[in-house]
Amino acid sequence: MLYLISRLTKVYGSRTVLDIESLEIMEKKIYALLGPNGSGKTTFLKILGFLDLPTSGNVQYCTRPVRFLESQLQPLRKEVVMVNQHPILFTTTVYRNLEFGLRIRKISKKKCAYIIDEALDMVGMRHFSQAPAHRLSGGETQRVALARALALSPQVILCDEPTSSVDPENQGAIINLLRQINDEKQISLIFTTHNQSQASMLAHHTLFLDHGKLGTTSYDNLFAAVASRKDENSSLCKIQNTVELVVPGDRDGEIRLMIDPEKIDILETRKKDHGENCFRGNIVQITKEGGKIRIGVDSEIYFIIRMPADDYTRRKPMVGDNMAFRIPRKSIKLLS
Amino acid sequence: MDFLFDSIISAILLAVSLDTELLSIVAVSLKVSSSSTLFAGMIGVPLGFFIAFESFKGKQLVITCLNTLLALPTVVIGLFVYALISRRGIFGPFDLLYSQKAIIIGQTMLIIPVVTIFTIAAISRIDERYRKTAMTLGANRLQAACIVMREARFGIVAAVIAAFGRVISEVGISMMLGGNAKGFTRTMTTAMALEYDKGEFTLAIALGFILLFLSFGMNLLFNFFQGRTET
Numbered sequence: 001m002l003y004l005i006s007r008l009t010k011v012y013g014s015r016t017v018l019d020i021e022s023l024e025i026m027e028k029k030i031y032a033l034l035g036p037n038g039s040g041k042t043t044f045l046k047i048l049g050f051l052d053l054p055t056s057g058n059v060q061y062c063t064r065p066v067r068f069l070e071s072q073l074q075p076l077r078k079e080v081v082m083v084n085q086h087p088i089l090f091t092t093t094v095y096r097n098l099e100f101g102l103r104i105r106k107i108s109k110k111k112c113a114y115i116i117d118e119a120l121d122m123v124g125m126r127h128f129s130q131a132p133a134h135r136l137s138g139g140e141t142q143r144v145a146l147a148r149a150l151a152l153s154p155q156v157i158l159c160d161e162p163t164s165s166v167d168p169e170n171q172g173a174i175i176n177l178l179r180q181i182n183d184e185k186q187i188s189l190i191f192t193t194h195n196q197s198q199a200s201m202l203a204h205h206t207l208f209l210d211h212g213k214l215g216t217t218s219y220d221n222l223f224a225a226v227a228s229r230k231d232e233n234s235s236l237c238k239i240q241n242t243v244e245l246v247v248p249g250d251r252d253g254e255i256r257l258m259i260d261p262e263k264i265d266i267l268e269t270r271k272k273d274h275g276e277n278c279f280r281g282n283i284v285q286i287t288k289e290g291g292k293i294r295i296g297v298d299s300e301i302y303f304i305i306r307m308p309a310d311d312y313t314r315r316k317p318m319v320g321d322n323m324a325f326r327i328p329r330k331s332i333k334l335l336s
Numbered sequence: 337m338d339f340l341f342d343s344i345i346s347a348i349l350l351a352v353s354l355d356t357e358l359l360s361i362v363a364v365s366l367k368v369s370s371s372s373t374l375f376a377g378m379i380g381v382p383l384g385f386f387i388a389f390e391s392f393k394g395k396q397l398v399i400t401c402l403n404t405l406l407a408l409p410t411v412v413i414g415l416f417v418y419a420l421i422s423r424r425g426i427f428g429p430f431d432l433l434y435s436q437k438a439i440i441i442g443q444t445m446l447i448i449p450v451v452t453i454f455t456i457a458a459i460s461r462i463d464e465r466y467r468k469t470a471m472t473l474g475a476n477r478l479q480a481a482c483i484v485m486r487e488a489r490f491g492i493v494a495a496v497i498a499a500f501g502r503v504i505s506e507v508g509i510s511m512m513l514g515g516n517a518k519g520f521t522r523t524m525t526t527a528m529a530l531e532y533d534k535g536e537f538t539l540a541i542a543l544g545f546i547l548l549f550l551s552f553g554m555n556l557l558f559n560f561f562q563g564r565t566e567t
Contacts (some may be wrong), residue, residue: 049472078474088465091487101473152473
């Protein structure tokens with residue numbers, strides 16, 4: 001067990017930004033942390049990286065209880081390295097950037113040189129060794145920051161949105177690199193992202209944070225809507241002023257809702273749409289995620305439907321097909 | 337107009353001929369100003385760093401006080417130090433009055449706020465992520481502080497240069513605490529004041545040119561380091 005977390009909270013003023021009841025994070029695995037902006041992802045990552053203190057709760061790291069005192073945290077930081085969304089490289093050469101953490105760990109110059117060359121090789125930046133680090137592009141900076149973390153052989157690398165500030169070419173390189181780090185070096189990885197596909201592609205486990213709380217559902221089909229009371233048991237929600245959806249509960253005003261993509265029912269295409277929450281749309285994307293098939297449907301707004309692989313083989317939906325589907329009330333979760 | 341023109345020509349000839357009196361005055365000026373800048377740097381840089389880096393009660397008040405001290409007239413510091421080092425002062429037995437040491441003490445007090453405030457500004461401009469990055473790479477507080485200091489180095493050098501520019505051109509402290517003794521405590525500014533009193537403008541203007549030249553050099557250096565800070 002890498003981390004064992006219980007009743008963890010982080011409060012800024014009167015605002016609770018993190019409230020995690022319990023969570024176990026396993027060693028040598030990749031975890032994706034999904035969630036909208038302001039959901040507490042970065043705060044959580046900072047606490048896991050021992051760079052921020054929780055307001056309350058317990059954290060165990062490698063079965064040892066963590067005492068959030070500066071004197072106790074500094075040795076732990078030598079085992080956990082965080083790479084920021086926009087990483088900072090010191091205004092010196094790439095080589096010296098990588099050397100910094102190694103020298104702190106009192107590693108000899110000769111061994112430093114070997115480790116640095118190996119780390120830069122892994123990220124494909126060895127020829128930049130003597131380049132001024134602060135003049136690199138966004139993608140190169142991200143790769144050097146990963147090499148700097150990698151050179152320290154930590155137990156865990158925490159990456160805050162590792163691909164958000166780089167071009168598509170570098171995004172692919174960074175994703176492959178993260179996978180390689182986990183496969184070859186057996187380093188645990190925890191990264192935040194907004195991209196569900198990226199999370200599914202890369203991570204062994206996906207965690208979803210919303211308003212600081214861990215959710216069991218995925219990040220797909222998260223919508224802001226305006227609700228108006230329909231009857232005692234249901235409300236009518238308007239999403240993006242176009243799609244109307246009947247949701248359980250007596251609600252009024254602005255709400256956020258999430259539709260579980262695995263609980264959406266696919267209807268026979270030829271059948272006439274009828275009943276509550278029935279929609280029709282064109283399939284625009286089909287991807288494989290683990291044992292499931294993820295289908296993107298454009299139906300005025302973009303819905304994600306996830307179906308088992310055998311169901312997909314039976315139905316054989318294709319990109320461009322028109323698909324009818326129903327969103328049952330039980331698949332809708334009101335968030336606020 | 338002829339008078340000014342003649343004075344300028346004579347001053348240039350004096351400066352070019354490396355007049356011994358002129359050189360002695362410039363040497364004293366550079367010696368006391370460099371010493372006071374060195375001491376002020378040794379005190380002001382760590383002090384500014386501490387104030388910028390640490391959170392403590394009354395931090396804003398301290399910064400406000402330091403900002404106020406920036407505008408302190410040199411004669412006020414001259415009077416204050418005079419009270420301390422004159423025969424009746426608590427440091428009277430050290431016999432410091434009318435010595436280069438007295439000027440250095442006064443000038444150091446004058447520019448400590450300058451170095452401190454500029455250092456605070458230089459450190460505050462450094463992105464907080466530098467410290468956090470150093471910490472996540474395993475640095476302790478001191479090592480993280482050194483990284484921030486390193487990133488702010490050009491700003492700090494600019495602070496020291498600005499302080500030197502302040503002391504090389506001040507007259508109040510040098511006059512009150514140094515006494516303008518020829519060859520001993522006579523600096524460029526006190527010599528210029530004396531020559532003016534005597535109605536002898538040649539040496540005064542020559543010294544003025546040298547002072548301007550030094551100020552220009554200081555400003556070039558200052559702009560160079562400020563430019564490095566911005567890049």
